[in-house]
Amino acid sequence: MGIVHGDLMTLNIGPQHPSTHGVLRLKVKTDGEIIADVEPVIGYLHRCFEKHCENVTYDQVIPYTDRCDYIAAMNNNFGYAVAVEELMDLKVPERVEYIRVIVSELNRIASHLLALGTFGLDVGAFTPFLYMFRDRERILDLFEVLCGARLLYNYIWVGGLSHDFPNGFEEKIIDFLDYFEPQLDEYNNILTFNKIFIERTADVGVMPAEVAISYGVSGPNLRGSGVKWDLRKDDPYSIYDKFDFNIPVGTGTVGTIGDCWDRYYVRMLEMSESINIVRQAIKALPSGDVHQALPKKIRPPKGSVYKRTESPRGDLGYYIESDGSPIPYRLKMRSPAFTALSVMGEISSGWMMSDVLAILGSLDIVLGEIDR
Amino acid sequence: MSRYFRNIFESISTLMTGLGITWRHMIRIRKDNVTLQYPEERWPRPERNIGFDFSEYNIIRSRLQVDIDDCIGCLKCERACPVQCIKIVTVKSGAKGEDLMDIGHTGLTSNGTKKALIVTRFDIDMSECCYCNLCVYPCPEDCIYMTGGPNSKKHPIDYEFSQYDRNDLIFKFAKEVEEEKMAKYLPQKEKVEA
């Protein structure tokens, strides 16, 4: 018996595992409970989104964008519509812009609720997850009234919207916001400031700002690292420059800047900012026809465009190359969750088995968007 | 040392807060309950006051339905479908707007448009459908729509359709026509190709 040289054990987390948020496989090298290396293996949900888009017309792409980030389909529709409109040099009516902002901010709240709820589930808190799902359900109900679908909306079209607001819809949204705002305190009490939750997430999986920037991480994950970067403010698209809102950043309240708790709390604060934006937008909602600017046939001129928007997961970009036909020549989607997942290996080595799943949960990935 | 005791105190107080919240929810269950006993109770379908142009289209995305009597075979819905789940085959009818009783081809749609084509095949594969609603908008005769909504009188909502066989999800809307009756409308006995 000589000295025992501990070999690393390779462990596959997923593709079928309760907390990989879809079909993700993490190849984990562990030394007992300590993680030596994490390698995400993706592609189990690949559906050829980009190749599909080269075979369908511009308006038929929109249902496909729904299915990329199915948690925040409105924001995906929005990004694509904005990109094509820029390519076509199309001006959309003001009412359309306002409605787009309202629905995408509502969808941001829904997406963050799911992200936070599943993050709580990953660290073992079941009840807050169901509270958040209950409230997300209300947003989905609103969207069902709005466009008939609960998850994959196909609502924001190039040059307009599929439907106008139904009568009395603004009041329904205000009702929901009035109901929802006090709920945030309850989430904070039951989960955010719970000592066990803080122990599990503070100082865990710290992503310093340089690492985040060099990996191209964006959205709440980047802001959790203390970088004040939000496309709604820094590169305003649509009418986001008309609204007054803050960009919450991670401050390391209970741990280090850029830990899991900061990423979590940034999302929590962002929800109240979204509420703020929706309230302002509803107050200023002009009247008008939402179908006015819908083009009869979408046939953009030759050229290309890259437009990025702030989806709940971060910097969502669409690169569209047009050859003047009604079908895109090439469409590339820059997925924020993809870059967020790529940083996993960097920030999770050295932590423990349970922390890997907490870190994964805090990054809030959607596999539909990563694999496309 | 003080940090040690503060941690313990914080733990106790925050955990008690959490326990208080779940306790409150437990005793208020009659008020807070959100469960629906599904097959007996159903979520009320959203009432929508329609005040805009596309008023004739409903917004519930359930099952696609085609009023084949109104279909003029323009193929717009087939072209609009991003997943090619609609398959239409048409044959030129003798004269525009003519009523061909033997094959059940009514010459006029309910909008008064004269039909020039006989639809011999109109299949929608609902297992492929992505419920994007894109086929509904271009239809000039409003004959393809999702069931329910404003059409609920004609076709009650049907989002719970399920089948034991995948082939049963292909809904065939074209009228069954016998070969020999159809023959005289087919130019030069050409077989209809799928």
Add this chain to the structure above:
Amino acid sequence: MTIDQLMNWIPFGADWPALAFFAAVLVCALTVFLFIAVYALMAIYGEVKISSFMQDKVGPMGQGVGFHAGKWGLLQPVADAVKLILKEDIIPTLADKKLFIMAPFVVFIGAFISFAALPFNQHTVVSDLNIGIFYILAVGSLSVIGIILAGWGSNNKWSLYGGMRSAAQIVSYEIPAALSIITVIMLTGTLSMQGIIEFQKGTIWVILPNWIIFNNPFSFIAFFIFFISGVAECNRTPFDIPEAESELVAGAFTEYSGMRYAFFFLSEYAEMFVISAVATTAFLGGWNSPISGFFDGPGWGLFWFMGKSLFLVFVMLWFRWTFPRLRVDQLMSICWKVFLPFALVNIFGVAIWSLIIG
């Protein structure tokens, strides 16, 4: 106690004492098993309903035509049990079959034989051992062997993780639990369960019942240390790291199905009851009524004992549906850095208290 009565009652007891003893043990064992089974069904129903109520839903209801899950879902645990019994018993090809098959029974035995010393009321206790509480603490840790066997025998990495975590956890939490029981033993001067309860008759501080939890501030803290360590020993949230469903799939029980899984389940609930019952006995006056001199008697004794124990079981459920899960190293540090020092201080505190006041 009960076992002696049974032996006296059996007609051939005098002629064949060994046979009579065996018969009496069999009767007691069957009764206890039935009790565990019925209690587990109730606890599963309670867990389903309580968790649902805490989460703003109503749980199984079984409305409408047909049988469904009975009125208010009362038949749901029965349906669960039937499902578990009828399920296919899968043993992985590469598993260590002997260990794999043995593990659920070892775990169950650990929980099962603890019931032998639980005093349900003044007379009903299978055997009032003079070392009752020591016996329960000792056999209660048998289950850890079963969980390690399950973790190792399954030949699955997740199970191995679960087994190893469980070993570390249960062995560590034995210590603060035992140390807080020592404070009780110091006050009562006996290890017998009935003796401990007898000690807690009467009143203290004028109105409070003379329960050990109210005896002095140190025993007050000792109760919480014991109870929380007990939660950890049962592998319940926030200490459920051995089965941690979002991390280790199902930990040590990943490869189990059907009846074998049901035995793990049963022993988890049985262990919860044992821990609650011991906490009730040692700190909450066992079958003593809260108002001294009223509602006494064997019937009320059973009521008080069951009431207090089931309330503590409810608290465990309450914990589970409120808290997130701790990490394995935090679990250890809480045990060694918080509970253990406090438990030791308690022992000194109680000693000094009984010297000065008692």
